[in-house]
Amino acid sequence: MEIKQSHRLTKEEKKELRRQEKLMKKQNEIKKRRYFHIFLWLAIFFIIGGSVFVIIKTVSDKGNSKEIKSDVVKISSEDWVKGNKEAKVSLIEYSDFQCPACAFYHHILKKISEEFNDKIVIVYRHFPLPIHKNAKSAAYAAEAAGRQGKFWEMHDMLFESQTEWERSDNPKEIFIRYAKLLNLDTEKFSQDFSSKDIERKIESAYQDAVRLKILYTPTFFLNGKEVKASGDYESFKNIILKAVE
Amino acid sequence: MKVLKILFLRLLSSYNLIIFLFLVLSFIGFIDSVYLTVNHYFKTIPPCSVSDCGVVLTSKYSTIFNIPVSLFGAIYYILLFILAVLSFEIRKEIIRFVIVLTPLGFLISLYFVYVQIFILREICFYCLISAFISTILFIFSFSIIRILETKN
Numbered sequence: 001m002e003i004k005q006s007h008r009l010t011k012e013e014k015k016e017l018r019r020q021e022k023l024m025k026k027q028n029e030i031k032k033r034r035y036f037h038i039f040l041w042l043a044i045f046f047i048i049g050g051s052v053f054v055i056i057k058t059v060s061d062k063g064n065s066k067e068i069k070s071d072v073v074k075i076s077s078e079d080w081v082k083g084n085k086e087a088k089v090s091l092i093e094y095s096d097f098q099c100p101a102c103a104f105y106h107h108i109l110k111k112i113s114e115e116f117n118d119k120i121v122i123v124y125r126h127f128p129l130p131i132h133k134n135a136k137s138a139a140y141a142a143e144a145a146g147r148q149g150k151f152w153e154m155h156d157m158l159f160e161s162q163t164e165w166e167r168s169d170n171p172k173e174i175f176i177r178y179a180k181l182l183n184l185d186t187e188k189f190s191q192d193f194s195s196k197d198i199e200r201k202i203e204s205a206y207q208d209a210v211r212l213k214i215l216y217t218p219t220f221f222l223n224g225k226e227v228k229a230s231g232d233y234e235s236f237k238n239i240i241l242k243a244v245e
Numbered sequence: 246m247k248v249l250k251i252l253f254l255r256l257l258s259s260y261n262l263i264i265f266l267f268l269v270l271s272f273i274g275f276i277d278s279v280y281l282t283v284n285h286y287f288k289t290i291p292p293c294s295v296s297d298c299g300v301v302l303t304s305k306y307s308t309i310f311n312i313p314v315s316l317f318g319a320i321y322y323i324l325l326f327i328l329a330v331l332s333f334e335i336r337k338e339i340i341r342f343v344i345v346l347t348p349l350g351f352l353i354s355l356y357f358v359y360v361q362i363f364i365l366r367e368i369c370f371y372c373l374i375s376a377f378i379s380t381i382l383f384i385f386s387f388s389i390i391r392i393l394e395t396k397n
Binding site: 037040044048052055056 | 276279287
């Protein structure tokens with residue numbers, strides 16, 4: 001009798017235990033489902049929000065680059081141009097008279113200008129980097145010479161004798177000497193060199209280049225598209241040849 | 246031809262597949278609309294391969310009370326998307342609401358396709374995608390209702 005009762009008890013206990021187990025399982029499942037719901041909605045929220053964000057980002061980036069392009073392509077009356085203004089191919093250079101790489105490319109560009117002659121228009125734009133102490137003064141000198149119609153002559157001279165003036169503490173003196181060599185009116189040259197007008201022009205050119213996110217000099221734009229030049233005449237010529245054809 | 250027809254009918258009678266496609270298409274429609282809306286507010290014209298989207302996207306038909314119609318499109322598609330998610334999340338019956346929305350979307354799309362072809366005489370690729378998607382969603386919503394009805 002005693003044994004039987006204990007046996008029955010354990011049976012009921014077992015039943016109870018099983019019931020509790022089932023309940024626990026059910027509760028766990030409900031919990032799991034709730035987590036799943038939260039996870040699902042969070043995922044949906046992030047996918048939608050993320051895709052909207054990506055779209056806004058790409059569209060705004062594209063909008064900026066578009067603005068840059070149209071800015072670069074246009075050659076304004078303020079620009080210093082060499083070659084045929086009506087030419088289909090335009091090569092715009094953002095340059096700094098004191099940068100050694102620019103002086104190096106100066107020779108390449110000279111050859112290119114001779115080779116393509118009236119098939120190309122070359123534009124020089126100032127981007128005097130702050131790390132070059134005389135770059136701005138050199139730009140003033142070129143502009144001042146430009147006032148007397150000899151921008152390109154001064155431009156060539158500045159690049160060819162870069163080593164002479166780059167470290168000078170009084171570059172103006174040297175530039176006046178160059179002006180004399182070019183048969184310029186040195187008094188007017190000296191006046192223009194220090195004029196606020198030219199200073200402003202260089203500053204705004206510098207700001208334009210910054211706005212275009214130009215990172216180094218020289219930077220070339222061939223028909224409005226940035227081209228990476230590898231530094232030898234032949235490869236540069238081939239790039240332009242492709243654009244000319 | 247017959248095989249295609251059978252395949253097509255099979256496709257239209259599989260509830261889960263339709264709901265899945267419904268989700269995918271409404272999401273694509275949403276992305277398409279958002280893309281056009283963002284372009285509108287950034288005042289840019291998205292690239293178009295065949296024709297001039299600019300004519301369509303800047304025409305007087307592209308906005309209502311200064312709000313671009315693509316923004317309404319985005320809201321429409323996201324609503325359909327959320328309804329479809331809710332239908333398998335909470336109650337299947339919720340999907341019935343789509344039958345109120347999709348004919349509206351279909352008719353509006355039809356109107357805009359008409360405007361593009363006969364009034365502006367220019368076609369915008371992104372707008373056609375949206376019209377195509379809303380047409381398919383319209384068809385799907387009917388087959389969804391039919392499946393639900395036969396099951397009951």
